[in-house]
Amino acid sequence: MDKVIPRKNKKISYLSIAIGVFLVLAILIFLSFNSKRNLNVKAEEISVQKVEKAFFEDFVVFQAKVEPLNMMLLNVTEGGSVKEIFVENGAMVTKGQSLARLYNPNTELNYLTQETAIIEQINNLNTGKLNIRNQELNLNKDLVLIEHDYNDAKRLYDMNSKLFEKDVISRNDWNTFKESLRFQEERKKTIQQSIQKEKQSNQMQVSQINRSIQTMEKSLEILRNNKKNFLITAPESGRLTSFEPVLGKTFQAGESIGKIDSKRGYKLTADVDEFYLEKVREGLKGQIEFKGKTVEIIVTKVIPEVKSGHFTVELAFTSKENIALQDGLSFGVKLILSERNKILVVPKGSFNQETAGKWIFVVKGNKAQRRNIKLGRENPSFYEVLEGLKEGESVITSSYSDYKDIEELSISSE
Incomplete structure (x- = not known):
């Protein structure tokens, strides 16, 4: 008599296989997410700097232009066309001297x-x-x-x-x-x-x-x-500037035809980035370099109106010495925003454009690991380190545009 063999359940077999495959994939995914993303870089492609304690001076550097301290505009009182020109631009004039004559029939x-x-x-x-x-x-x-x-x-x-x-x-x-x-x-x-x-x-x-x-x-x-207003005269003595009338050219009433620099001194005016609006105030001191000498200056006026991302600052010379300046000269101004003191700093670099000062690569041997940090004040040379770094550590300060998603760099000398 034949023996009956029981039939296996195929569904249970398939289910077991599926569970096994799922577990393997889950393990692989878990390992991939928890493993550090690594990138090989050459030492010559990066810039490494030391974290150190250095004298930090919070200052800002910007370009300023020389302007006369007392400038008087020459405005046309009665509009008309230029009939006669008596002086040239740049000439020294005296009060009441005839400069040009207009005509309006x-x-x-x-x-x-x-x-x-x-x-x-x-x-x-x-x-x-x-x-x-x-x-x-x-x-x-x-x-x-x-x-x-x-x-x-x-x-x-x-x-x-x-x-x-x-x-x-x-x-x-x-x-x-x-x-x-x-x-x-x-x-x-x-x-x-x-x-x-x-x-x-x-x-x-x-x-x-x-x-x-x-x-x-x-x-x-x-x-x-009023009939005499067609004759434009110098309201005071000084140097005539921005005076460029042309015979036959028409000027409207109230339009400026030139300026007179009374030669009573000069000031500096500059457009400063709006980032420093809260830091720049009247009384702050700075300096410029003129003919190999350092000249001290001071902020006399801050105009807080922001235009195209900048606000206007006026500065005066603190020295009573007569400085031979000219209208239109330009100087690089170093304006001191805080006192000089010794703090932990990291040299400035392109890394901050990608990290916004929140993390940096710290170099140890031939490896560089990503670390969270906190930066404070800055000047053209340094960032102030508040958290995350110690004196003597080496960091990469060059651009991180290719390392934004990398956690570890392997540095090779070749």
Whole structure:
């Protein structure tokens, strides 16, 4: 009799194989993620520097331009085209010296029209004042005649009063003389009062006319002075700069045609990177090199407005010695931001562009391992080390552009 052999379950077999393969892959992946990523580099391709304690001075270096301490702009008051040029750019000029003459026929015609109108108004006012004086003169003439009539009536009254007392003349005649005197007296009094009021009124009118004439004469003076604005003169003595007029070239009113350096000293102006905005302040000292000598300078003004990533700083020379400078010269300025002290530093290099100061490769023998660090202040030569490095350790300071994902470097001399 045949024996029955039980059939194996293939599903269990396949499952076991799958589990085994999965475990092997998991182990390989785990080992790959936990193994250090290594790269071979040649010693000549990298730059190795020592971490050391050195005197650290927080400073910034930038270019500054020489500008006159007192610069005056030459602005065009009346627009026009250049008709005459009397001096050249760079010349020394004195206050009031003629520099150039502009011409504008429309403006000059307008000035002439205004001048004619003002003169005509002044003449009319003077004519009115003359008429008032003539009126007063006529009134005075009338008063003279009236006083003459009064004096005749008074003389006849006095003479006939004695005759009436002696009964030489009749009462009717005497009454006639009395009435004539009374009339002339009232007439004289009335005309005197009228003349007094007329004079007061005339005085007020003449005073107003005189004020109007004074105002118009001032307007006429201003107008004539404005006509002189076509002649550009030096507002003060000094050296003429940026003066480049061309015959026939038109300048608008208010436009600058040049500058005058009064030669009373110079200052430095510079555009500094906005990174230093919080560090740069008035009173900070610095220095420049001029003709082989170190010249001390000081920050006098900080303009915090940021344009194109920079802000403006003005600096003055601390020395009272007269330095022979020229407008437009440029100097490299070293501005001291903090006192000089000895701290742990690492030399500057391209590595910081990739690491942002958070890690660095530390060299031990022919290996370099990645290490987390913390950097602080910086100057053109060093970074301040706050954490992660010790004095005497060697680090790679050259570019890390090819090592960003590498944890260990193997350094070979060939």
